[in-house]
Amino acid sequence: MRRKGFMLAVLLAGLCGAAWSGDIEGKVTGMKGHSVVYVDAVAGKTFPAPKDHPVMDQKGLMFVPHIMVVQQGTTVDFLNSDSVQHNVFWPSVGGDKKATHNLGTWPKGEKRPFTFDKAGVVPLFCNVHPDMSAYIIVSPTPYFAESDDSGNYKIKDVPDGSYTVTVWHEGAKNQSKPVTVSGSGTVDFTLTK
């Protein structure tokens, strides 16, 4: 009888341990507009690259969306929806100018894929239209979120553990904070330029 109870306890601990995860949520204040919050690289952990290709469109002489966040290893399809020719290039990835790349120029309705294997912020430009810009934030983990208009964000289903979370916002300094997820976690940020 005692042995049975012990086995049940072991079984429950195993089941629950495997399933324990929660959301990291909080609020980003200090500047208007959407922010991106992501969990930094986790030592000893790698994550399989997602198969979906999000689309970065060029439409009405704008990049759409203006901000995109993807997991490291994601292939982004760059689409030209305009009748005019556009270009896509970035001067750096995560501040590393050696990661500069020019995707070229292509006609309406066509797509060009690019796989972002390096984490960091990718500022996008079009060398035909100097006013066009956008950002792709390449997150080192699958745990990321974009805040809403009020600055609230929620990163879903993060396994219990201790992490560093970083916030990115156009024109602001990146900020990183530690968080421990134990069923859930909360991190707020106040942005500065």
Ligand SMILES: [Cu+2]
């Ligand atoms: Cu353009």
